[in-house]
Amino acid sequence: MSRHSACGVFQKLGFSINATEGTAKFYEKVVVKCEVVNKITETLCAQSYI
Numbered sequence: 001m002s003r004h005s006a007c008g009v010f011q012k013l014g015f016s017i018n019a020t021e022g023t024a025k026f027y028e029k030v031v032v033k034c035e036v037v038n039k040i041t042e043t044l045c046a047q048s049y050i
């Protein structure tokens with residue numbers, strides 16, 4: 001990952017990167033560490049069944 005990329009700058013400042021599944025796959029290809037999170041609609045649908 002280039003330290004000049006936006007993600008690189010934010011990670012150097014101590015931020016973590018969260019991404020949905022598709023975006024995380026892209027970041028993985030360009031070697032950006034991130035945590036996979038659900039889309040808002042996926043989270044809301046799962047909660048409505050509880």
